[in-house]
Amino acid sequence: MLLEQLRRRIVPRWRDHRTTLALGELSQSRAPAAISESDSDALSLRASEWHASPTVWHAADLLSSAFAVGESGRFRDATDFVLTHRDVAPPALVGLAEKIAKPPQDRLVGSPESVLENAIGRLVHKVRLRLRNEPRNAIQWVELARLYTLLGASDRAVRSMITAVELGPDNRFVVRSAARLFLHEHDAGRALRAIRNASGARTDPWLLAAEIAISSASQSPSLLAKVGRLRNEDSALSDFERTELSSALATLELENGKSRRARQLFRQSLTAPNENSVAQAEWANREIGGLDLRGNLNDVPRSYEAHAQLALRKGEWQPAIENGLLWLEDQAFSKRPAMFTSYVCSLIEDYEQSVAILRSSLSVNQNDPVLLNNLAFALASANRLPEAKEVLRGTDYNAVSGTTAVILAATHGLVLFRSGFPDQGRELYRLAMDRAGALKVLKYRIQADLYLAREELLANTSVARVETEKALAAAEKSTEPDVAVISEQVRRLYREFLSSTTQESRHEV
Amino acid sequence: MVERDGHHAFLKALDYSKAEEIAKQSGIDELHALQILVEAYNFERDLLYECARKRMDRVVIAIEDGNVRVDEGPFGTVFYLIFERADGDVRNHLATAGKVELAWLLRCLHHVATGLYQLHSAKVAHQDLKPSNVLVFERTTSKVADLGSASVKGEECPRDAFEFAGDGTYAPPELLYGQRDAEWNRRRQACDVYHLGSLVVFFFCGVGMTSLVLSYMQEDHRPRSWGGTYQEILPEVRDAFGIALQEFEGNVPGDQLRAALREIVSQLCDPDPLQRGHPRNRIGVADQYSLERYVERLNLLARRAEIGVLESI
Numbered sequence: 001m002l003l004e005q006l007r008r009r010i011v012p013r014w015r016d017h018r019t020t021l022a023l024g025e026l027s028q029s030r031a032p033a034a035i036s037e038s039d040s041d042a043l044s045l046r047a048s049e050w051h052a053s054p055t056v057w058h059a060a061d062l063l064s065s066a067f068a069v070g071e072s073g074r075f076r077d078a079t080d081f082v083l084t085h086r087d088v089a090p091p092a093l094v095g096l097a098e099k100i101a102k103p104p105q106d107r108l109v110g111s112p113e114s115v116l117e118n119a120i121g122r123l124v125h126k127v128r129l130r131l132r133n134e135p136r137n138a139i140q141w142v143e144l145a146r147l148y149t150l151l152g153a154s155d156r157a158v159r160s161m162i163t164a165v166e167l168g169p170d171n172r173f174v175v176r177s178a179a180r181l182f183l184h185e186h187d188a189g190r191a192l193r194a195i196r197n198a199s200g201a202r203t204d205p206w207l208l209a210a211e212i213a214i215s216s217a218s219q220s221p222s223l224l225a226k227v228g229r230l231r232n233e234d235s236a237l238s239d240f241e242r243t244e245l246s247s248a249l250a251t252l253e254l255e256n257g258k259s260r261r262a263r264q265l266f267r268q269s270l271t272a273p274n275e276n277s278v279a280q281a282e283w284a285n286r287e288i289g290g291l292d293l294r295g296n297l298n299d300v301p302r303s304y305e306a307h308a309q310l311a312l313r314k315g316e317w318q319p320a321i322e323n324g325l326l327w328l329e330d331q332a333f334s335k336r337p338a339m340f341t342s343y344v345c346s347l348i349e350d351y352e353q354s355v356a357i358l359r360s361s362l363s364v365n366q367n368d369p370v371l372l373n374n375l376a377f378a379l380a381s382a383n384r385l386p387e388a389k390e391v392l393r394g395t396d397y398n399a400v401s402g403t404t405a406v407i408l409a410a411t412h413g414l415v416l417f418r419s420g421f422p423d424q425g426r427e428l429y430r431l432a433m434d435r436a437g438a439l440k441v442l443k444y445r446i447q448a449d450l451y452l453a454r455e456e457l458l459a460n461t462s463v464a465r466v467e468t469e470k471a472l473a474a475a476e477k478s479t480e481p482d483v484a485v486i487s488e489q490v491r492r493l494y495r496e497f498l499s500s501t502t503q504e505s506r507h508e509v
Numbered sequence: 510m511v512e513r514d515g516h517h518a519f520l521k522a523l524d525y526s527k528a529e530e531i532a533k534q535s536g537i538d539e540l541h542a543l544q545i546l547v548e549a550y551n552f553e554r555d556l557l558y559e560c561a562r563k564r565m566d567r568v569v570i571a572i573e574d575g576n577v578r579v580d581e582g583p584f585g586t587v588f589y590l591i592f593e594r595a596d597g598d599v600r601n602h603l604a605t606a607g608k609v610e611l612a613w614l615l616r617c618l619h620h621v622a623t624g625l626y627q628l629h630s631a632k633v634a635h636q637d638l639k640p641s642n643v644l645v646f647e648r649t650t651s652k653v654a655d656l657g658s659a660s661v662k663g664e665e666c667p668r669d670a671f672e673f674a675g676d677g678t679y680a681p682p683e684l685l686y687g688q689r690d691a692e693w694n695r696r697r698q699a700c701d702v703y704h705l706g707s708l709v710v711f712f713f714c715g716v717g718m719t720s721l722v723l724s725y726m727q728e729d730h731r732p733r734s735w736g737g738t739y740q741e742i743l744p745e746v747r748d749a750f751g752i753a754l755q756e757f758e759g760n761v762p763g764d765q766l767r768a769a770l771r772e773i774v775s776q777l778c779d780p781d782p783l784q785r786g787h788p789r790n791r792i793g794v795a796d797q798y799s800l801e802r803y804v805e806r807l808n809l810l811a812r813r814a815e816i817g818v819l820e821s822i
Contacts, residue, residue, distance in 0.1 A: 021727055021730075026727075026730070026745070027729045027730075028729075028735065028741065028742075029734045029736055030734065030735070030736035032733045032734050033733050036677060037530070037534060038677060039676075039678055042676045042677065042678050043678060046641075046678075049600075049641070053604065055601075055604030056604065056715065057600040057601075057603040057604045057640075057715065058600050058604065060600075060711070060715035060716065061600055061639075061711075063716075063720075064715070064717045065676070065720075066678070067716075068677075068678050068679065068685065068720045068723060069677060069678050069685075069733070070731060070732070070733040070734075082715075090713060090714050090715040090716075090760050091759065091760055092713075092714030092721065092756050092757070092759075092760050093714060093716050095724075095756070096715075096716050096720065096721070096724055099724055103728070133754070133775075134747070134750075134751040134754075136747060136784065137744070137747050137748055137751055138744040138747070139744050139745065139747070139748040140748065140751070167744065168743065168744035170738070170741045170743075171741055171742070171744040171745065172741065173744070173745075174744055199740060199741065200737065200738075204737075
């Protein structure tokens with residue numbers, strides 16, 4: 001099993017509406033406008049009417065009017081009056097008075113909730129019930145699309161999202177969610193159309209960031225990068241509003257080989273980041289270095305991805321898994337957190353958890369070759385061979401390309417080893433190593449080499465000693481903790497192998 | 510309050526002191542402001558007589574107008590309008606009647622809808638319907654009052670240049686978010702339609718629809734803080750509107766009435782003026798904002814409540 005080194009782009013996150021609101025990513029605020037003189041006069045008149053006739057209904061009229069123009073805080077006496085007379089006041093009025101007296105906390109971002117499949121079914125029912133009464137509610141269509149995505153019903157998800165975009169083509173939540181789903185469904189063209197057709201496409205920094213990132217992910221030129229650069233310089237934007245835009249532009253610069261400019265922009269994105277821009281900077285730091293994330297990690301809500309990746313780099317496996325699981329719950333439809341967390345679980349030989357994560361992710365990302373490969377690896381490593389073979393059925397290591405061709409060849413080799421065909425297995429491991437060499441991904445080559453040694457040792461082959469020493473020597477070149485932990489496993493097996501061969505020799509003597 | 514032929518009546522006099530405020534707000538001299546005030550008075554007076562001529566029995570109309578000599582003031586005279594005296598506005602009735610009968614509430618809403626329908630039939634949009642502008646006469650009859658903010662289709666009206674002609678604290682969401690539609694029906698009549706729905710909500714919730722909707726929106730999405738367009742925020746408003754409708758339902762007694770009023774309010778208060786009004790009125794050449802169907806439905810509901818077929822509060 002290998003962790004695919006994917007190039008990261010700051011594509012929009014897709015969470016439920018309430019959480020996205022609470023994270024502040026849907027704000028487009030300005031300094032509160034002053035109340036107009038005519039509104040102020042109307043409120044004064046209503047206040048005097050209430051003082052002349054201090055009844056619940058006059059207080060209701062005053063509070064209702066004041067709340068509409070954001071001035072309810074001025075009429076504490078009317079609020080208290082309603083709360084004191086709650087037994088005769090309509091419940092909705094009492095509710096409003098309570099909200100005025102104690103405004104709800106807007107920015108409370110809790111941990112993501114793990115949603116079980118039957119709970120998703122109930123949520124689908126609830127949302128559909130709302131949509132029966134509110135068929136034009138674009139936000140609820142997005143929610144329905146998200147729930148369908150979690151259930152793996154991608155056709156229904158896409159249809160729901162298309163309806164949402166038709167109903168709310170200019171709304172940031174709708175457009176960014178739609179872009180994320182369409183990208184997930186490998187339809188970058190539709191994702192980009194949704195963004196570019198929005199009325200705020202050329203001004204909204206969150207839409208500009210999404211357009212630049214998705215264009216890059218789909219290897220197509222961004223039509224709005226130039227506008228985005230100008231907008232990024234606009235001092236009217238707050239640092240938080242610009243965080244993803246700066247990050248998307250930085251990634252673009254990095255892809256164009258302009259590391260210095262990329263670093264500057266990443267630093268700008270970290271002035272007031274969200275978790276996505278922190279994760280992007282963490283990834284960029286691995287690529288080009290020179291970025292300091294320490295100040296951001298603990299202050300940014302839901303920065304699980306960055307925490308998980310940093311923990312992996314430090315070899316802190318348990319924090320890596322814990323944050324990986326939270327990342328997965330936060331972005332349950334995404335395969336990246338599933339790949340990451342299952343990889344770390346497999347590293348520490350917790351194959352059962354790895355299998356559970358991968359099976360769950362495969363229900364959403366059906367037939368994804370990397371997820372299938374990782375699942376087969378975990379199953380074979382846990383000696384659940386029939387299941388591993390079943391998973392690998394239909395996969396062809398010659399029909400894929402890139403790093404997927406490396407890992408798939410290696411995993412087929414693993415299954416052959418465990419099935420009692422070491423020669424054929426070895427051949428496939430070597431094929432994987434050659435492919436890794438051709439792709440110039442040394443880490444992949446080293447890991448394939450180590451896993452081959454593991455299998456040679458377990459199969460007690462005649463070349464086990466030679467292969468192991470060669471693999472361990474090659475692994476010495478790597479400083480990465482995940483390579484080190486596999487090396488340690490191989491070393492442990494090698495010690496056991498040596499001691500058993502020594503005992504056998506003594507026995508023979 | 511004045512007395513005419515032994516009957517008490519309500520007098521509304523032209524308030525010259527407002528000229529200074531208008532002059533300050535509009536950046537004009539005070540004489541010009543006075544001229545505007547007098548034109549507004551003339552407009553309201555003429556409109557009231559037009560309403561009387563068309564026998565609008567659910568609109569409060571003037572019974573007399575004129576002027577009296579005064580020692581102070583710019584012209585040495587004050588213009589006035591005299592209206593039939595009401596028991597009070599609907600808030601007074603709701604407050605004093607104790608346990609208000611459902612039949613009364615529905616009949617009042619039926620009368621208000623009729624008043625607006627009568628105005629709309631004469632191409633007049635009221636634009637300022639709110640609880641204080643619904644007057645109750647002899648405890649049984651309700652009428653729509655105050656045509657000071659009204660607009661007449663095809664005519665230049667004193668408050669047409671205002672961003673929002675009526676009371677901004679009762680404005681529909683699109684106007685609070687700054688969306689101005691140039692088309693008269695969508696800007697003026699759609700506003701009345703919304704106000705009628707909002708009044709229904711106020712009767713049962715004690716809160717107007719706009720406030721109820723905004724109470725389910727995050728602070729920085731509310732009109733005073735929102736920096737984007739109405740089209741951008743509309744899905745958020747609609748989502749909050751859905752929750753507000755659920756809350757409204759919770760404040761209405763009886764399944765039958767709840768379902769009927771939910772449908773009425775959801776159509777009248779739709780956050781998108783293009784979707785407002787009865788769905789059948791949006792087909793073909795029908796007047797999208799016609800209140801005729803609502804007059805009939807509210808009449809039917811009131812009648813049912815009066816004969817005890819609907820549950821009482």
